[in-house]
Structure formats: structure tokens, C-alpha cells
Amino acid sequence: xxxxxxxxxxxxxxxxxxxxxxxxxxxxxxxxxxxxxxxxxxxxxxxxxxxxxxxxxxxxxxxxxxxxxxxxxxxxxxxxxxxxxxxxxxxxxxxxxxxxxxxxxxxxxxxxxxxxxxxxxxxxxxxxxxxxxxxxxxxxxxxxxxxxxxxxxxxxxxxxxxxxxxxxxxxxxxxxxxxxxxxxxxxxxxxxxxxxxxxxxxxxxxxxxxxxxxxxxxxxxxxxxxxxxxxxxxxxxxxxxxxxxxxxxxxxxxxxxxxxxxxxxxxxxxxxxxxxxxxxxxxxxxxx
Numbered sequence: 001x002x003x004x005x006x007x008x009x010x011x012x013x014x015x016x017x018x019x020x021x022x023x024x025x026x027x028x029x030x031x032x033x034x035x036x037x038x039x040x041x042x043x044x045x046x047x048x049x050x051x052x053x054x055x056x057x058x059x060x061x062x063x064x065x066x067x068x069x070x071x072x073x074x075x076x077x078x079x080x081x082x083x084x085x086x087x088x089x090x091x092x093x094x095x096x097x098x099x100x101x102x103x104x105x106x107x108x109x110x111x112x113x114x115x116x117x118x119x120x121x122x123x124x125x126x127x128x129x130x131x132x133x134x135x136x137x138x139x140x141x142x143x144x145x146x147x148x149x150x151x152x153x154x155x156x157x158x159x160x161x162x163x164x165x166x167x168x169x170x171x172x173x174x175x176x177x178x179x180x181x182x183x184x185x186x187x188x189x190x191x192x193x194x195x196x197x198x199x200x201x202x203x204x205x206x207x208x209x210x211x212x213x214x215x216x217x218x219x220x221x222x223x224x225x226x227x228x229x230x231x232x233x234x235x236x237x238x239x240x241x242x243x244x245x246x247x248x249x250x251x252x253x254x255x256x257x258x259x260x261x262x263x264x265x266x267x268x269x270x271x272x273x274x275x276x277x278x279x280x281x282x283x284x285x286x287x288x
Contacts, residue, residue: 003072003073003074003075004073004074004075004076004077005036005038005068005073005075005076005077006035006036006037006038006076006077006079006269007037007038007039007040007061007064007065007076007077007078007079008022008025008026008029008037008038008039008040008079008081008265009040009041009042009061009078009079009080009081009093010022010041010042010081010082010221010222011041011042011043011044011082011086011088012041012042012043012044012045012046012058012060013041013044013045013222013224013225014044014045014047014048014224014225015048015223015224015225015228016048016049016052016053017222017223017224017228018045018222018223018224019039019041019045019048019053019058020053020054021221021222021223021256022039022041022045022081022222023039025039025081025256025261025262025265026038026039028262029079029262029265029266029269032262032266033266033269037079037269038059038064039059040059040060040061040064041058041059041060041061042060042061042088042092042093042096043060043088044060045058045059045060046058046059046060046063061078061093061096062096062099062100065096065097065100065107065109066100066103066104069100069103069104069106069107070104073107074106074107074108075107075108075109075110076107076108076109076110077109077110077112077269077272077273078093078109078110078111078112079112079265079268079269080111080112080113080114080115080279081115081221081222081256081261081265082114082115083114083115083116083126083150083158083161083162083165083219083221084114084115084116084118084153084155084157084158084160084161085114085155085157085158085279086114086153086155086158087154087155089111089114089279089280090279090280093111093280094280094282097109097282098282101282108281108282109280109281109282110272110278110280110281111278111279111280111281112268112269112271112272112277112278112279113268113271113272113277113278113279114161114279115261115264115265115268116161116164116165118157118160118161118164123264124168124172125260125263125264126165126255126260126261126264127165127168127169127171127172128172128260129255129258129259129260129261130148130165130169130172130217130219130252130255131169131172131173132258133217133218133252133253133255133258134146134169134173134176134177134215134217134252135176136252136253137215137250137251137252137253138213138215138250139213139250141213142178142212142213143175143176143177143178144177144178144212144213144214144215144250145177145178145179145180145181145208145209145212145213145214145215146169146170146173146177146178146179146180146181146214146215146216146217147180147181147182147183147200147203147204147209147214147215147216147217148162148165148166148169148180148181148182148183148217148219149182149183149184149185149200149216149217149218149219149233150162150182150184150185150219150220151184151185151186151219151220151226152184152185152186152187152188152196152199153184153196154188154193156195159184159195159196162182162184162219163182165182165219166180166181166182169217177215178208178212179208179209181198181203181209183197183198183199183200183202183203184196184197184198184199184200185199185200185226185232185233185236186199186232187199200216200233200236200237201236201239201240204236204237204240204244204247204249205240205243205244210240210243210244210246210247211244211246211247212246212247212248213248213250214247214248214249214250215249215250215251215252216233216237216249216250216251216252217252218233218251218252218253218254218255219255220233220254220255220256221254221255221256221261222254222256223254227254233251234251237249237251
């Protein structure tokens with residue numbers, strides 16, 4: 001009989017708040033699913049001082065998966081805390097899994113679908129959470145302009161997730177927002193990455209977004225260097241307000257605070273265990 005371990009995996013951060021949020025989500029998911037779900041990052045978080053994490057060091061995927069295999073696990077299920085198919089999931093993670101299998105060839109690793117699956121049925125849960133966040137954040141006066149902002153990605157499929165969510169959000173906010181647009185916090189240099197545009201700082205200089213109330217809908221899951229109260233997005237907003245005295249930006253809560261994320265993760269776990277609907281599967285027979 002196979003022995004399974006389940007990891008909730010984020011990209012990782014040097015900010016303690018991101019690991020603490022990951023742990024909160026894993027604990028809540030464990031309770032919901034009546035099975036242990038372990039919080040693990042791909043990178044970075046193991047560099048955070050354990051004293052800032054309640055005395056418990058953060059774990060990264062490689063050492064955590066190796067320990068699980070050494071303890072007799074034959075199957076690891078990865079639940080990605082990612083919006084779309086980042087290269088961290090489709091390239092970096094499979095490389096780490098193949099390294100693991102050099103020592104433990106019996107191990108099978110299944111990577112569930114991401115929070116947004118553009119190949120699956122219509123799912124408005126995240127867009128509904130974004131709508132609720134916008135309405136909670138707006139002051140209640142005239143309908144505000146709304147910008148859905150993500151980090152920005154070198155992968156077009158990830159930006160397609162942002163654009164899809166922005167379209168859904170616009171439909172759900174019909175009559176409650178003056179206009180809705182999508183933007184990225186940053187992008188790599190070069191024309192090949194122009195699909196990330198517009199950048200948030202540029203959009204906040206454009207007519208319709210450079211004055212009045214603008215709600216910045218945060219397509220981020222956890223606080224950190226980018227999405228914290230003193231993070232990069234907040235700094236971009238403050239700089240835009242300095243350029244445009246008539247502009248008032250307001251950032252929404254992060255999506256990791258909404259129950260929709262747990263609902264989706266619970267579905268992803270059920271899907272990958274019941275019918276093998278995986279993003280990536282690597283086993284003794286290779287990738288599925």
C-alpha cells in the first residue's frame with residue numbers, strides 16, 4: 001500500500017509573514033480534508049530566522065520531500081499555492097523531483113492544478129472574492145476605477161490568468177465600478193515580455209486612473225516584499241499619488257484571506273486523488 005504525503009507549496013519568501021500565512025492555510029486545509037497537509041516552500045523561506053517563525057524553521061521542498069521518502073512515503077501530492085502554471089511548477093519543481101527519484105526511484109509525485117485552471121469549467125470563486133474585496137475597500141461614494149494587479153510573469157499562460165480574472169471581475173462589478181483594467185507590478189525587459197503590460201505605475205498615469213478613487217485589487221496571496229503594507233505595490237501607489245494630487249489609491253486585502261482559496265485547494269486535492277487530473281505527474285513510468 002502506498003504511503004502518501006501532501007504538501008501545500010508556495011514559491012517562498014524572505015518575509016516571515018508569508019511563511020506564517022502558508023502555515024495558517026495548511027492547518028485550515030488539514031482540518032477541512034481530515035488529512036495532514038504540510039506547508040512547504042520551493043525556495044527562500046529556509047533563510048528566515050526561525051525565531052521570527054515561532055521557533056520552527058521553514059521547510060523547502062527538496063529537503064522535505066527527501067525526508068518523506070526516507071520515512072517510507074511512496075507518493076507525494078503537491079498542492080500549488082499559485083494562480084497559474086508558473087515555471088516554478090512546470091520546470092523547477094520537476095527538476096527537483098527527478099533529483100529525488102535518483103535516490104528514491106519508487107516515489108511518485110503528483111502536482112495538482114493551480115488555483116485558476118483555464119482548461120477547466122468556468123469558475124468564478126476567485127473573481128467573486130476579488131469583487132467582495134473591491135466593494136469592501138471602496139469608500140462607497142462614486143463607483144471607483146479598479147485595477148487588478150499581479151506580480152508579472154515571463155509565462156504568457158500566467159498573464160492569461162490575470163486577464164481572465166480581470167474580465168470576470170469587470171462582469172461581476174457591472175454598475176459598481178467606473179472601469180476595470182488589468183496591470184502587472186513589473187515585467188522583464190524586452191519586447192518578448194510586453195504581454196505583461198500595462199505596468200501599474202504607467203496605468204496610474206493614464207486618464208481614468210490618475211485621479212479620483214482607484215481601488216487596486218491585489219492578485220496576491222500572501223504578504224511579503226511585493227504585497228505587504230510597505231511592499232512594492234504600495235510604494236508604486238504612493239509614488240503615483242505624489243505625481244497626481246487628485247488621486248486616491250486603496251489596496252484590497254490579499255486573496256489568501258478569503259475562504260475561496262481554501263475551497264479551491266480542497267477541490268484540487270480531491271481531483272488529483274480521485275481521477276489523476278494533475279498539472280504534472282512524475283513516477284516510475286516518467287511524466288504523466
